[in-house]
Amino acid sequence: MAPSNQLEVPQKSRVTVVGSGNWGSVAAKLIAFNTLHINSFHDEVRMWVFEETLPSGENLSDVINRTNENVKYLPGIKLPKNVVADPDIEHAVRDANMLVFVTPHQFMEGICKRLVGKIREDAVAISLIKGMEVKREGPCMISSLISEILGISCCVLMGANIANEIAVEKFSEATVGYRENKEIAEKWVQLFNTPYFMVSAVQDVEGVELCGTLKNVVALAAGFVDGLEMGNNTKAAIMRIGLREMKALSKLLFPSVKDNTFFESCGVADLITTCLGGRNRRCADAFARNGGKRSFDELEAEMLQGQKLQGVSTAKEVYEVLSHRGWLELFPLFTTVHEICSGRLAPSAIVEYTEHSARLPLLESPVHLN
Numbered sequence: 329m330a331p332s333n334q335l336e337v338p339q340k341s342r343v344t345v346v347g348s349g350n351w352g353s354v355a356a357k358l359i360a361f362n363t364l365h366i367n368s369f370h371d372e373v374r375m376w377v378f379e380e381t382l383p384s385g386e387n388l389s390d391v392i393n394r395t396n397e398n399v400k401y402l403p404g405i406k407l408p409k410n411v412v413a414d415p416d417i418e419h420a421v422r423d424a425n426m427l428v429f430v431t432p433h434q435f436m437e438g439i440c441k442r443l444v445g446k447i448r449e450d451a452v453a454i455s456l457i458k459g460m461e462v463k464r465e466g467p468c469m470i471s472s473l474i475s476e477i478l479g480i481s482c483c484v485l486m487g488a489n490i491a492n493e494i495a496v497e498k499f500s501e502a503t504v505g506y507r508e509n510k511e512i513a514e515k516w517v518q519l520f521n522t523p524y525f526m527v528s529a530v531q532d533v534e535g536v537e538l539c540g541t542l543k544n545v546v547a548l549a550a551g552f553v554d555g556l557e558m559g560n561n562t563k564a565a566i567m568r569i570g571l572r573e574m575k576a577l578s579k580l581l582f583p584s585v586k587d588n589t590f591f592e593s594c595g596v597a598d599l600i601t602t603c604l605g606g607r608n609r610r611c612a613d614a615f616a617r618n619g620g621k622r623s624f625d626e627l628e629a630e631m632l633q634g635q636k637l638q639g640v641s642t643a644k645e646v647y648e649v650l651s652h653r654g655w656l657e658l659f660p661l662f663t664t665v666h667e668i669c670s671g672r673l674a675p676s677a678i679v680e681y682t683e684h685s686a687r688l689p690l691l692e693s694p695v696h697l698n
């Protein structure tokens with residue numbers, strides 16, 4: 329029997345970041361600063377790397393561990409030395425009880441399936457992923473996918489967070505969305521919050537995640553307007569109409585979504601920053617300047633060098649949901665963005681069709697549509 333005067337030492341939390349793209353690497357940097365300074369976390373942060381061979385012939389994970397720099401997805405930024413790149417996903421998650429998921433959304437279902445039975449029983453998760461899957465039953469948010477496949481609770485963190493700006497420690501804010509357990513949400517806030525990254529929590533996981541997901545569709549619309557050189561007023565109109573559609577669709581899908589969530593960093597602030605400076609905006613601008621003649625796949629490969637756009641596939645997923653539920657006409661901006669991306673309409677349709685949206689009655693009382 330243990331001597332009765334021996335104090336029980338609380339176990340330190342171990343964090344693994346699943347993903348090491350542009351935002352994944354910055355997230356690891358933020359977290360690793362805090363795990364070094366806060367006693368309740370184990371210093372080391374594992375970061376799973378989807379392995380690839382660099383032009384030098386070296387593995388990306390080896391280079392990250394040798395140079396403390398993700399030379400492909402976050403060049404020029406030193407990661408803290410307690411970030412350890414690990415190309416073996418099962419090994420990377422094995423000891424962690426806090427799992428941070430941050431990959432492009434299209435890879436998440438496969439990743440979760442690989443992790444079944446490989447994670448700790450007491451693990452909890454947070455998703456930084458902006459996107460959704462569409463199943464036969466309807467839309468499935470990535471946090472739900474994680475919870476359902478892995479059987480663990482999953483919060484979300486979204487916000488006005490262009491990764492390259494946070495990497496150089498420029499001030500920004502973010503929102504953690506949680507379902508029930510405020511204590512876990514507070515632990516996530518503690519893990520991410522730094523003097524230049526101010527995090528707050530709201531009890532609205534779907535609202536936060538839908539804001540982060542749907543704003544990528546609006547950002548494409550904003551990019552089309554920029555590419556057509558239509559000016560700031562038109563772009564502001566697109567952003568306003570887009571925000572209105574974001575709110576209406578979120579509330580139709582999840583009536584529990586709160587109005588106030590749209591005023592958090594995950595809402596209007598993320599919409600603004602993405603429409604001004606995001607990758608979706610940039611590629612949509614190029615798409616419109618080329619008259620829709622170069623595909624998004626081609627532009628993504630040329631302009632982003634391995635980074636992934638989320639807006640084009642999200643526009644398709646949103647379109648499938650709208651079409652399945654008979655809501656296409658209620659969401660002209662979302663509908664038109666997909667039709668432009670898929671080549672059925674010219675980029676200029678963004679204004680012609682969306683003008684109609686501005687005249688639609690507000691979708692404030694959606695209950696009768698269900």
Ligand SMILES: NC(=O)c1ccc[n+]([C@@H]2O[C@H](COP(=O)([O-])OP(=O)(O)OC[C@H]3O[C@@H](n4cnc5c(N)ncnc54)[C@H](O)[C@@H]3O)[C@@H](O)[C@H]2O)c1
Pocket residue numbers: 347348349350351352353377378379401430431432433435456457458459489490491492634635636637638
């Ligand atoms: N970059 C940003 O500014 C930013 C900010 C906030 C949120 N996000 C969101 O974070 C998520 C991740 O984006 P990111 O910017 O970190 O990634 P990224 O677009 O920079 O990089 C793509 C990543 O996908 C990986 N990958 C490629 N093929 C893969 C495969 N078959 N399986 C698994 N992984 C594969 C690559 O190794 C790379 O790590 C997205 O949902 C994005 O919307 C990004």
Ligand SMILES: O=P(O)(O)OC[C@H](O)CO
Pocket residue numbers: 458487488489490491544547598601602605606607608609637638
């Ligand atoms: O570069 P984007 O368009 O993927 O947007 C990045 C972030 O989501 C901004 O918060």
